[in-house]
Amino acid sequence: MLWKIRLLGGLALERDGFPPVTNFRSRKTAGLLAYFALFPGQHSRERLIDLFWPDDPLPQGQQSLRAALTSLRRQVEPPEFRSGSILLATRTHAGLHPSAFVTDVVELEAALKSGNAVQARALAVGPLLPGFYDDWAITAAEAIAARLEKIGIIEPGAVPKYSALPLTHKRLGVPPSLDHFFGRESEKAQIIELLLAGTPVTLMGMGGSGKTRLAAELALAWEGASVFVALADVQDASEVVGRLARLLSVPPEGVTEALAAQTTPLLVLDNTEHLTGATLKSLLLSLRTQLPTLRLLITSRQRLGFPGERLLPLAALPLPHSNAALTSLASLPSVALFVDRAQACRGDFQLTLRNAAALAELVQTLEGVPLAIELAASWTGVLTPTQMTERVRQSRLALPARRGRAGRHQSLWAVAHSSYQLLSPALQRLFRLFSVFRGGATLAAIAAVAEERSVEESVVRLAERSLVRQTIGNELPRFALPEALREFAAERLSEAGEEDEIRYWHSYFFTRRAERLEGQLATEQQAEALAHADAEFDNFATALATTQTSGHAEHALRLSSALWRFWESRGCLREAEAALTNALNHPDANEPANRDSRARALGGLGIVLLRKRDYVGAREKQETALAIRRELGEPDGIAIALYNVGIVASASGDLATAGERLDEAIALLRPINDTHRLSTMLMARGNLEVRRKQPLLGLPYLEEARNVQTAVGNTMGLIYTLMALAALRYELGELETELRLYEEVLPLCVAINDVVNSATAILNMTDTLMEQNADPERIVFLAALGESTRRKHGIPLLPADNERRIKLAPLLAQPHYAALWAQGEATDWQEWDSPETASPLLGLAAKSYFSG
Numbered sequence: 001m002l003w004k005i006r007l008l009g010g011l012a013l014e015r016d017g018f019p020p021v022t023n024f025r026s027r028k029t030a031g032l033l034a035y036f037a038l039f040p041g042q043h044s045r046e047r048l049i050d051l052f053w054p055d056d057p058l059p060q061g062q063q064s065l066r067a068a069l070t071s072l073r074r075q076v077e078p079p080e081f082r083s084g085s086i087l088l089a090t091r092t093h094a095g096l097h098p099s100a101f102v103t104d105v106v107e108l109e110a111a112l113k114s115g116n117a118v119q120a121r122a123l124a125v126g127p128l129l130p131g132f133y134d135d136w137a138i139t140a141a142e143a144i145a146a147r148l149e150k151i152g153i154i155e156p157g158a159v160p161k162y163s164a165l166p167l168t169h170k171r172l173g174v175p176p177s178l179d180h181f182f183g184r185e186s187e188k189a190q191i192i193e194l195l196l197a198g199t200p201v202t203l204m205g206m207g208g209s210g211k212t213r214l215a216a217e218l219a220l221a222w223e224g225a226s227v228f229v230a231l232a233d234v235q236d237a238s239e240v241v242g243r244l245a246r247l248l249s250v251p252p253e254g255v256t257e258a259l260a261a262q263t264t265p266l267l268v269l270d271n272t273e274h275l276t277g278a279t280l281k282s283l284l285l286s287l288r289t290q291l292p293t294l295r296l297l298i299t300s301r302q303r304l305g306f307p308g309e310r311l312l313p314l315a316a317l318p319l320p321h322s323n324a325a326l327t328s329l330a331s332l333p334s335v336a337l338f339v340d341r342a343q344a345c346r347g348d349f350q351l352t353l354r355n356a357a358a359l360a361e362l363v364q365t366l367e368g369v370p371l372a373i374e375l376a377a378s379w380t381g382v383l384t385p386t387q388m389t390e391r392v393r394q395s396r397l398a399l400p401a402r403r404g405r406a407g408r409h410q411s412l413w414a415v416a417h418s419s420y421q422l423l424s425p426a427l428q429r430l431f432r433l434f435s436v437f438r439g440g441a442t443l444a445a446i447a448a449v450a451e452e453r454s455v456e457e458s459v460v461r462l463a464e465r466s467l468v469r470q471t472i473g474n475e476l477p478r479f480a481l482p483e484a485l486r487e488f489a490a491e492r493l494s495e496a497g498e499e500d501e502i503r504y505w506h507s508y509f510f511t512r513r514a515e516r517l518e519g520q521l522a523t524e525q526q527a528e529a530l531a532h533a534d535a536e537f538d539n540f541a542t543a544l545a546t547t548q549t550s551g552h553a554e555h556a557l558r559l560s561s562a563l564w565r566f567w568e569s570r571g572c573l574r575e576a577e578a579a580l581t582n583a584l585n586h587p588d589a590n591e592p593a594n595r596d597s598r599a600r601a602l603g604g605l606g607i608v609l610l611r612k613r614d615y616v617g618a619r620e621k622q623e624t625a626l627a628i629r630r631e632l633g634e635p636d637g638i639a640i641a642l643y644n645v646g647i648v649a650s651a652s653g654d655l656a657t658a659g660e661r662l663d664e665a666i667a668l669l670r671p672i673n674d675t676h677r678l679s680t681m682l683m684a685r686g687n688l689e690v691r692r693k694q695p696l697l698g699l700p701y702l703e704e705a706r707n708v709q710t711a712v713g714n715t716m717g718l719i720y721t722l723m724a725l726a727a728l729r730y731e732l733g734e735l736e737t738e739l740r741l742y743e744e745v746l747p748l749c750v751a752i753n754d755v756v757n758s759a760t761a762i763l764n765m766t767d768t769l770m771e772q773n774a775d776p777e778r779i780v781f782l783a784a785l786g787e788s789t790r791r792k793h794g795i796p797l798l799p800a801d802n803e804r805r806i807k808l809a810p811l812l813a814q815p816h817y818a819a820l821w822a823q824g825e826a827t828d829w830q831e832w833d834s835p836e837t838a839s840p841l842l843g844l845a846a847k848s849y850f851s852g
Contacts, residue, residue, distance in 0.1 A: 382422065
């Protein structure tokens with residue numbers, strides 16, 4: 001007996017001399033262990049899937065079972081145990097080895113059978129598996145409780161009856177619910193019923209009717225994973241995949257596989273009415289075809305028209321009757337919404353007999369439009385309901401006729417117009433400029449564009465009037481217009497003649513913001529910089545569009561030069577290439593005043609083309625940038641351009657030119673003491689010697705680079721240096737040192753979500769272990785992990801990957817090989833979050849996990 005498994009009073013794994021294990025990968029993983037312990041023997045995989053994942057399609061259930069078994073094996077078979085000594089798993093069955101454990105339930109049964117009441121009382125410390133609500137667990141718990149009650153060990157009724165298992169959710173991009181939601185119960189029930197049946201739903205309604213809020217409430221309540229993609233600021237349907245990829249933290253090519261890894265995921269596409277044409281329809285059809293378990297909910301002002309689409313028009317909230325009783329009025333969602341929002345402005349506001357008729361008339365005038373009701377309620381501290389009604393009617397008459405407004409609720413625009421008129425001139429200007437922001441903005445951004453020292457108090461006043469809304473940012477609060485008011489605010493901005501000026505300051509601020517974030521990429525703030533760049537993605541795109549349509553070539557060059565690294569880190573090379581190319585093609589890009597910015601953009605475009613393996617184009621761009629830098633005569637700029645030329649030359653096989661350019665760059669940088677750039681160039685120089693098969697000449701360069709990058713916290717640079725050092729140690733035949741370097745790399749990759757280098761490191765480890773004739777089980781596991789990591793994130797497999805598979809095939813008998821390969825595929829590479837926790841499964845010590 002190696003383990004004692006406690007099931008009474010809570011699930012725990014116990015072993016002499018070690019702390020008990022009570023935390024597991026998931027509730028279902030814990031349930032699987034409990035089931036194995038309670039019912040010893042081998043259980044068919046089909047039976048286990050039916051028990052624990054009954055609602056999943058068979059392939060998804062199989063994958064979930066594999067992941068649970070892999071996680072369980074890590075806990076019951078630590079490194080010093082031989083693989084398979086505790087957990088027996090074949091292609092068809094799984095269970096615990098009967099001689100490897102004992103349970104307190106078995107001990108309790110023995111005590112009861114022998115009549116040892118003292119021992120039975122000591123063992124019955126609590127109900128069987130509290131917190132587990134599966135039928136088998138409840139049945140077993142009630143059976144044991146009944147026996148204990150019968151002989152007086154516990155009091156009758158001491159074990160509670162069980163209710164439904166509380167659900168947990170994974171939500172991405174779903175707007176938080178910051179206030180009360182009223183009504184829409186029948187709509188929610190109808191939508192959920194359709195979604196569960198696999199029918200895609202398009203929720204249609206006018207601006208301000210509450211489509212986004214209802215979709216968000218449904219996403220928050222969804223029992224599986226939910227992904228909410230806000231598309232109001234997306235200009236072209238081809239950008240939808242990129243937006244979705246950023247939410248899922250995968251390259252665009254990995255979207256389908258990332259969604260497939262979720263259980264019955266709900267994908268919400270919000271505000272799609274402007275994305276007409278075949279592109280979006282083709283995407284939706286492709287997702288539905290490839291992902292049968294995916295559920296689609298779309299909000300729009302018009303029908304998309306893709307196969308299987310079910311339209312659900314969203315009407316206004318029910319309107320009250322003028323002579324309705326007070327209790328009847330209070331129960332209406334439209335009235336309840338007004339009262340709730342009014343109380344946020346004036347805490348003592350109540351629905352009374354005196355104001356009931358006026359309030360009913362107001363809600364009727366507002367046509368039950370939720371956003372219009374919220375805006376009117378924000379006037380509560382200033383106007384009575386009767387005055388509000390009169391103001392809305394006057395504003396509706398005063399609104400000028402505009403093309404395209406016929407399909408919009410006139411009441412909403414009337415209320416927006418009245419709200420706007422109630423603002424001071426300063427608040428009106430602030431409201432207008434909100435229309436240029438996309439995805440919201442921080443107070444600092446708003447103040448900069450408004451050319452004000454502080455705007456906090458003014459923004460709060462707009463928020464109190466429901467004209468802007470606060471959203472949740474990474475750390476700082478963000479504020480945004482309700483989408484239904486953006487066009488209204490934009491019209492006011494244009495009428496005031498301020499659009500060009502405000503857009504200029506918007507692009508100016510976000511150009512400087514992008515440059516500051518780029519500067520943090522080489523510091524310990526790298527992960528934070530990437531997160532902030534993601535939050536401002538829409539504002540950056542808007543600023544780029546402004547620079548292209550204005551005469552500000554310098555801003556276009558600077559902004560695209562600062563952003564391309566962020567796009568590259570997210571696998572969005574097409575976006576980076578397009579932005580840099582457009583900036584360089586700006587009519588004023590060749591002006592003498594823009595030479596420095598142009599050289600930076602050329603250097604960035606050259607690196608992007610290099611990533612796409614366009615060596616000729618990359619070399620041309622870098623040589624042009626170098627010529628400009630030499631004209632300018634600044635040593636650091638020349639060094640950067642020399643480095644870029646050297647990198648491209650090295651990648652294309654011109655190692656002699658690469659060495660010359662890198663040596664010249666390093667010589668220029670040493671007197672300047674630019675540690676970040678110097679470390680990068682030292683790394684490249686050392687790596688070049690490795691490629692030349694002269695690793696001992698490269699070692700001093702790489703060790704110096706490693707020390708500098710560690711000191712300044714340049715995680716991204718350190719990853720590349722460690723990878724180069726590992727390759728160098730391989731060339732020297734120091735394979736154990738090479739493997740330790742890869743173990744050092746992987747937690748750093750997890751820290752900044754560097755999937756590409758993590759997969760490369762894992763597969764390089766696999767190749768080295770094969771050369772060492774190491775444990776074949778460990779080799780197969782790591783190969784599967786590395787390849788599946790590439791596939792899941794849309795990273796193309798290389799010819800070497802196919803060659804490796806051919807070499808792996810003879811190492812193990814097919815059933816065992818397939819089982820290990822499945823375990824590797826089910827493992828998440830991000831579990832490699834530190835050498836201490838990762839090595840028992842994945843690192844050098846992992847050989848014990850497989851071989852004992």
